[in-house]
Amino acid sequence: MxxxxxxxxxxxxxxxxxxxxxxxxxxxxxxxxxxxxxxxxxxxxxxxxxxxxxxxxxxxxxxxxxxxxxxxxxxxxxxxxxxxxxxxxxxxxxxDESWYVCNRCNARFNLPDCSTSDCCPMCQSKNIETIITNKEE
Structure with a gap:
């Protein structure tokens, strides 16, 4: 094995x-x-x-x-x-950290920068998704 x-x-x-x-x-x-x-x-x-x-x-x-x-x-x-x-x-x-991608402007970032909820720091869109999360097998 x-x-x-x-x-x-x-x-x-x-x-x-x-x-x-x-x-x-x-x-x-x-x-x-x-x-x-x-x-x-x-x-x-x-x-x-x-x-x-x-x-x-x-x-x-x-x-x-x-x-x-x-x-x-x-x-x-x-x-x-x-x-x-x-x-x-x-x-x-x-x-080490979670990363996100904006589905509107394709920006990639690791710290969402909105006070009320997660959004893109470049275009302020809330249409973001996680690329990678901290994961261990």
Missing amino acids: PRRRRLRKIVAPPGFKGYKPYGHRPNNRSVELLYEEYEAIKLADYDLMNQLEASKLMGISRATFARIYETARRKIAEALVETKEIRAVYGHAHM
Whole structure:
């Protein structure tokens, strides 16, 4: 029986739902980039962390981080070369705080900023939904 998978810690969800190739006919082909893969790319390539630092931040081993990072790079390369859409999807991850998305302006935020009830801090719409809640298995 395989070991139980540990949840990967994500600081913030991606600020996008997806990317589409520009100047190419739309098709139904897409690549699903998991939140933990996005986080690995962000930490290693954008924040310029080494794999050991990034793996500690995500709460996983360095080898697991390397596998996630490699998978993310391959998916992004596939999307670029084969002109596929990249869709950000929830994977096997958890966050320290709950995050929300506004269905009106697509803003993503972690602290609703209305005095009476939850609403979008950008457009004040009450049409928001939870992206991720704190969850442990």
